[in-house]
Amino acid sequence: MAEEKSKISFLPSHAVADVPKGTLLVDAAEGAGVHIDIPCGGQGRCGRCKVKLESGSVEDSQNPHLTAEQVRDGWVLSCLATVAGDVVVTVPPARARERVADTAAHRTAVTVHSDWPLDPAVRGYYVEMSAPSLDDNMCDLDRLKAALGRTHGLSDVAVGLPVLQDLGKTLRAADWKVTAVVEQGNVNLPPRLMDIRAGDRTGTSFGVAVDIGTTTVVVYLTNLKTGELVKRASAFNRQISRGEDVISRIIYSQRGKGLDELRSLVVQTINELLEEVCTSLDVPTSAIDDMVVAGNTTMTQLFFGLDPKTIREEPYIPTAVHYPPVLAREVGVAINPNASVYALPCVAAYVGGDITAGVLGSGTYKSDVLTLFMDVGTNGEMVLGNADWLMTCACSAGPAFEGAGVRCGMRATTGAIEDVRISSRTYETTIKVIDDVKPQGLCGSGMISAVAEMFVTGILDKSGKMQVDGVRARMRNPQRLRSGDHGYEYVLVFAEQSGTGEDIVLTEVDVDNLVRTKGAIFAGITSLVEGVGVTLTDIEQVLIGGAFGQHISVEQAIQIGLLPDLPWDKFKFLGNTSALGAFNALLSREARVKTDEIAGRMTYLELIADNSFMNEFMSALFLPHTDLDAFPAVKAVLEAAG
Amino acid sequence: MPVVEIPTEKWKGKIREVTLGGGGRKTVVVGGETTLPFLHFEGEMPNRPVIAIEIQDCEPDWTGRLVSAWGDAVKDPASWAKAAAAAGADVIALSLESAHPDNQNTGAKEAEASVKKVLDAVDLPLMVFGPYVAEKDNEVLVAAADAARGTVVALGSCEEKNFRTIVAACLASGHVAIAKTPIEINLAKQLNILITDMGLPADRILMDPTTGALGYGLEYTYSVMERLRMAGLQGDGMTGLPIMVTPGEEAWRQKEAKAADGVPEAWGKIEDRAIIWEAMTATSLLLAGADVLVMRHPKAIELVRATVDKWMAK
Numbered sequence: 009m010a011e012e013k014s015k016i017s018f019l020p021s022h023a024v025a026d027v028p029k030g031t032l033l034v035d036a037a038e039g040a041g042v043h044i045d046i047p048c049g050g051q052g053r054c055g056r057c058k059v060k061l062e063s064g065s066v067e068d069s070q071n072p073h074l075t076a077e078q079v080r081d082g083w084v085l086s087c088l089a090t091v092a093g094d095v096v097v098t099v100p101p102a103r104a105r106e107r108v109a110d111t112a113a114h115r116t117a118v119t120v121h122s123d124w125p126l127d128p129a130v131r132g133y134y135v136e137m138s139a140p141s142l143d144d145n146m147c148d149l150d151r152l153k154a155a156l157g158r159t160h161g162l163s164d165v166a167v168g169l170p171v172l173q174d175l176g177k178t179l180r181a182a183d184w185k186v187t188a189v190v191e192q193g194n195v196n197l198p199p200r201l202m203d204i205r206a207g208d209r210t211g212t213s214f215g216v217a218v219d220i221g222t223t224t225v226v227v228y229l230t231n232l233k234t235g236e237l238v239k240r241a242s243a244f245n246r247q248i249s250r251g252e253d254v255i256s257r258i259i260y261s262q263r264g265k266g267l268d269e270l271r272s273l274v275v276q277t278i279n280e281l282l283e284e285v286c287t288s289l290d291v292p293t294s295a296i297d298d299m300v301v302a303g304n305t306t307m308t309q310l311f312f313g314l315d316p317k318t319i320r321e322e323p324y325i326p327t328a329v330h331y332p333p334v335l336a337r338e339v340g341v342a343i344n345p346n347a348s349v350y351a352l353p354c355v356a357a358y359v360g361g362d363i364t365a366g367v368l369g370s371g372t373y374k375s376d377v378l379t380l381f382m383d384v385g386t387n388g389e390m391v392l393g394n395a396d397w398l399m400t401c402a403c404s405a406g407p408a409f410e411g412a413g414v415r416c417g418m419r420a421t422t423g424a425i426e427d428v429r430i431s432s433r434t435y436e437t438t439i440k441v442i443d444d445v446k447p448q449g450l451c452g453s454g455m456i457s458a459v460a461e462m463f464v465t466g467i468l469d470k471s472g473k474m475q476v477d478g479v480r481a482r483m484r485n486p487q488r489l490r491s492g493d494h495g496y497e498y499v500l501v502f503a504e505q506s507g508t509g510e511d512i513v514l515t516e517v518d519v520d521n522l523v524r525t526k527g528a529i530f531a532g533i534t535s536l537v538e539g540v541g542v543t544l545t546d547i548e549q550v551l552i553g554g555a556f557g558q559h560i561s562v563e564q565a566i567q568i569g570l571l572p573d574l575p576w577d578k579f580k581f582l583g584n585t586s587a588l589g590a591f592n593a594l595l596s597r598e599a600r601v602k603t604d605e606i607a608g609r610m611t612y613l614e615l616i617a618d619n620s621f622m623n624e625f626m627s628a629l630f631l632p633h634t635d636l637d638a639f640p641a642v643k644a645v646l647e648a649a650g
Numbered sequence: 651m652p653v654v655e656i657p658t659e660k661w662k663g664k665i666r667e668v669t670l671g672g673g674g675r676k677t678v679v680v681g682g683e684t685t686l687p688f689l690h691f692e693g694e695m696p697n698r699p700v701i702a703i704e705i706q707d708c709e710p711d712w713t714g715r716l717v718s719a720w721g722d723a724v725k726d727p728a729s730w731a732k733a734a735a736a737a738g739a740d741v742i743a744l745s746l747e748s749a750h751p752d753n754q755n756t757g758a759k760e761a762e763a764s765v766k767k768v769l770d771a772v773d774l775p776l777m778v779f780g781p782y783v784a785e786k787d788n789e790v791l792v793a794a795a796d797a798a799r800g801t802v803v804a805l806g807s808c809e810e811k812n813f814r815t816i817v818a819a820c821l822a823s824g825h826v827a828i829a830k831t832p833i834e835i836n837l838a839k840q841l842n843i844l845i846t847d848m849g850l851p852a853d854r855i856l857m858d859p860t861t862g863a864l865g866y867g868l869e870y871t872y873s874v875m876e877r878l879r880m881a882g883l884q885g886d887g888m889t890g891l892p893i894m895v896t897p898g899e900e901a902w903r904q905k906e907a908k909a910a911d912g913v914p915e916a917w918g919k920i921e922d923r924a925i926i927w928e929a930m931t932a933t934s935l936l937l938a939g940a941d942v943l944v945m946r947h948p949k950a951i952e953l954v955r956a957t958v959d960k961w962m963a964k
Binding site: 471636 | 837843
């Protein structure tokens with residue numbers, strides 16, 4: 009019997025696909041050439057892939073991400089609904105993403121700097137040779153090697169076939185005056201000839217440090233001769249449309265050609281950024297002779313095309329933590345094809361090169377004082393230690409602070425509410441919006457701020473539930489606190505003032521999500537601290553890296569129990585420490601050696617194998633924490649508020 | 651002869667004392683320990699654990715052997731309360747089972763009548779439980795709180811989803827709240843904090859940490875209770891509260907307390923086995939730190955009382 013096909017049409021493009029019954033709408037769309045973002049990788053967790061059913065029927069299961077009203081209007085999640093006959097669906101326009109990318113990353117940019125003596129792995133050496141003659145009939149390669157030895161003391165230079173293939177032509181065209189681009193990763197390795205360029209080009213050899221974030225990719229184009237940062241650019245990682253967090257990406261990588269697609273998407277993201285910076289400087293991307301990348305373990309594996317499946321499955325094993333030297337042409341990045349791509353070493357499945365980079369860039373590895381380094385993104389990674397020892401762990405915080413799984417959540421871009429203040433007397437609410445435009449949603453710092461304000465003003469109790477009876481009577485506008493589809497919700501901005509034309513709310517479900525996120529991060533900190541046998545108050549400084557954090561209020565983060573209750577001056581926000589570490593490793597071979605050493609020195613605490621984590625997590629699922637005595641400053645605020 | 655000093659643990663905390671009854675009725679005080687259970691050589695255990703006998707406001711759907719142990723008394727809450735008092739109850743635990751929507755779905759009026767009947771029949775302190783359906787619990791326990799005004803009764807169970815209404819009733823009528831949480835020390839502490847944040851003093855809370863019967867997760871619940879008690883003895887005011895458990899309900903739910911036929915001979919006679927199952931569950935929970943046992947079978951109660959007598963002898 010022939011398989012029963014159904015016709016599925018997509019509006020507004022009118023694209024059509026014939027698919028078997030039971031096909032997921034998102035797969036049918038792919039077949040019709042219609043792109044639907046599935047930020048959670050197709051697990052039905054984020055609710056962002058919704059499409060509207062215009063006619064026909066689908067098999068669908070109830071999902072909390074759709075309101076009753078949306079369900080009534082025919083909205084379904086395309087990653088869950090399957091075709092049950094001929095159907096017509098409307099795909100809403102994707103959120104404009106690229107345009108805001110640089111705004112988002114710009115807010116988290118700090119100038120990278122390097123305290124290491126300039127000593128890059130790649131250098132240009134200018135040499136002049138006499139032309140061969142019947143009396144001086146040494147071959148081209150030996151002639152060049154002799155000149156490099158004579159002028160620069162380089163010996164035993166290794167040469168690959170691609171360089172050799174162009175050698176004769178280039179030397180002659182350049183009248184025997186050339187720049188030899190030579191890489192020497194460390195002093196024990198033989199130097200490797202990567203390229204021959206006509207004339208003195210020693211001042212125009214570039215390197216690039218790349219931070220491959222799960223969300224944002226940033227490139228830092230650097231002059232290898234001067235060590236100067238020439239230009240930076242950033243964009244959202246194109247993989248986002250195939251999963252917003254690492255777990256979703258790993259899940260996606262297991263679909264058909266998913267792995268190859270994800271690999272291509274990140275390489276494409278990097279290549280576009282390189283094209284952008286190089287075009288603006290009028291240099292060819294092939295003049296980039298070295299690349300250092302830092303990313304979490306999953307991002308690094310996807311970049312190299314290594315199947316990340318085992319990262320997600322017990323016992324959580326990455327393919328490699330120290331990566332062998334890889335050439336640009338093998339990876340597909342559009343730089344000098346003979347250039348090396350060096351990936352900063354990882355520690356474990358969930359402590360990656362971004363953290364090794366962070367420990368290097370933040371100086372944690374050489375600190376005299378007990379330092380807690382944290383990099384908070386979708387995953388929270390922490391490192392505790394000093395110059396003598398380093399202990400690390402990772403916890404899955406979830407993408408709530410990045411906007412996913414929160415009704416009105418968004419990333420920290422134009423239109424995001426980043427600060428909320430609520431009057432304890434009238435409950436009037438004032439907000440601060442990025443770029444002072446009409447608000448569209450809440451970013452991570454806005455969520456922390458909103459939860460903290462709602463908590464200290466008594467809208468939320470310690471379990472994160474909204475208190476209607478006592479509070480509403482005192483509110484100037486009692487409409488702010490109302491019953492929604494999934495429990496109570498608080499209106500931060502009414503539709504008339506919002507940029508979306510809809511109310512911007514924080515629901516009890518959102519708060520629950522945020523409490524879980526902050527609980528996981530705090531439990532990671534306490535598990536690490538207890539694993540080492542010290543207490544929170546022994547921590548002498550807290551260094552916070554990552555996009556997260558630069559705009560959060562330490563006071564409010566402590567009030568919700570995200571950060572430990574320490575004096576505020578102990579917290580320092582360092583910005584993108586992953587990029588900082590990659591930049592240092594690009595400019596200093598010693599820094600590169602140091603990252604290998606740091607990765608080897610870090611002791612990994614596997615929280616899943618640690619009985620105490622679950623207990624720490626449960627006790628952190630409270631505002632600020634089940635043990636209020638551990639939060640003396642918050643206790644005082646609550647007591648003052650009565 | 652050389653004197654050997656026995657090493658003892660010194661705790662800085664003390665479990666709060668909670669008082670039930672009064673207002674012309676008998677009074678029972680529970681809690682007050684400064685040591686782990688029955689370690690009289692280490693600290694004080696000023697109040698003997700009490701046995702509350704469970705009665706229901708309608709004929710129970712219990713296994714026949716358990717029902718017949720009470721005879722015709724089960725037909726009326728007043729006569730059942732008298733029988734329970736005669737069986738040596740320290741406290742009467744009245745379950746308003748008829749309010750369950752799958753039962754008779756009775757409401758506030760019937761609850762009030764049942765509570766008054768029991769209060770009139772005996773002079774023991776009272777605990778009142780709803781049918782464990784949040785909405786109905788709110789309805790019947792508020793009525794029970796009002797009906798019992800003037801004496802202190804314990805009302806259960808407050809859970810995270812419905813504690814506010816019941817705690818408000820305790821505040822209004824001077825009663826004790828039973829805070830029930832699902833076998834987790836942090837959740838137990840969190841609910842106590844939420845309840846005291848509403849203004850109910852901590853010495854008007856009994857904790858029900860949720861327990862399993864012998865063979866059905868008892869060891870897990872045991873360690874949660876033990877940790878709660880140790881945290882309390884270490885000085886944590888929000889876990890140092892008396893613990894109430896329901897071994898009668900737990901034990902009689904299991905097949906070991908019900909199955910007469912088709913079980914291995916080694917299981918022994920059902921008559922003894924069922925009673926021992928309840929008694930063993932109860933005494934194990936006492937060792938974990940229980941202050942109030944809610945029990946069902948008169949013979950099991952006898953066994954447990956005799957055991958407590960021995961354990962309380964110094």
